[in-house]
Amino acid sequence: MVAHSGLITVMQRAARKAAPRLRRDFGEVELLQVSRKGPADFVSMADKRAEQTLLEELRHARPDWGFLMEEAGVIEGDPAKPRWVIDPIDGTSNFLHGIPHFAISIAVEEPRGGGWRGDITQALVYQPLTDESFWAERGRGAWHNERRLRVSSRRDLADTLIATGVPYKAHGDLPRFTRILEAVSPEVAGIRRFGSAALDLAWVAAGRFDGFWEEDLQPWDIAAGILLVREAGGFVTDFRGGDRALELGQVLAANDQIHSRLHKLVGGALRN
Incomplete structure (x- = not known):
């Protein structure tokens, strides 16, 4: 097992808590392709349900942290503490069309200089359909599940x-x-x-x-x-x-x- 901080454990647990419902919703949206109404409203609800699950899980772990979220926007927390930056379904159009290529994205952003300057310290991109977890911690490398990641070595x-x-x-x-x-x-x-x-x-x-x-x-x-x-x-x-x-x-x-x-x-x- 690769050693990582408790924050990565918290993030992975939250993503995996949201994943089963997303997988079910994805199966449903494929069926909705043939309906007259279409799946757009359904996907909007899937987005919001996933975001709410992530919010609840992460708030339980770090109750004084704030959030920057795609659907809910900014939720203020202790300004001296980090905040979560979350996209519950990155690749919503793919989800909407039954294309199995989307992910949950969660990052930890540290405050700097009295504001938010994009100082990201932990990251998770989780693909619910394949159970692929791409995660990283600043100064400690990036990983795909338990395998160390390296960018391509191509030069040409x-x-x-x-x-x-x-x-x-x-x-x-x-x-x-x-x-x-x-x-x-x-x-x-x-x-x-x-x-x-x-x-x-x-x-x-x-x-x-x-x-x-x-x-x-x-x-x-x-x-x-x-x-x-x-x-x-x-x-x-x-x-x-x-x-x-x-x-x-x-x-x-x-x-x-x-x-x-x-x-x-x-x-x-x-x-x-």
Whole structure:
């Protein structure tokens, strides 16, 4: 067994408490695809039920901590104590369409300088359907269940598989995304859009993807994933190469060599 802090135990216990109902709800939403009403309202309730379970479990363990949650928003706690950053279903559109690729994302954010600055110390991305637990602690590495994670060691951009997120509806800047895509696509082996930023970043940490870029993201989408990649030996920045990824909702992640090359491509695309 890999030794980890009690906080990781608390986070895993909370995620596994929410998981059985999510699995049942996912089975139901597949059936609802054929109904006239459709599954959207049902999925909204599944989101809220999962979030409530996580809230109850984590509040029981740390009653004076606050929360930043996708559905409930900010719930204030002791300002001197950390807070939980939670997405109960990252990949809601996948869930909605019966696609088995979504995750629970939980991170611990420490207060800094009288406010919240994205100082993430513990992270968990949990896939309820596969029972995969991607977790990390600052300074102690990243893990997939009991196996140590390392980012991909590829150095040649032409061999890489890069993940991204595509703007949709009122989310994101499609012309800007297109410029980046046109710069990156000819240089890599392939680009994937799987629909869950939390899992995309966990898969970068695991070396399944060699890199990832996306913007217009929320803190609960990426807080856990950012720490996973960094603790797996990778680099995570905003598009300018700075350390404001969580603050800006803008992520560029890869190993050191691939990150440098992707950064040049993205930077060049944004200057055009």
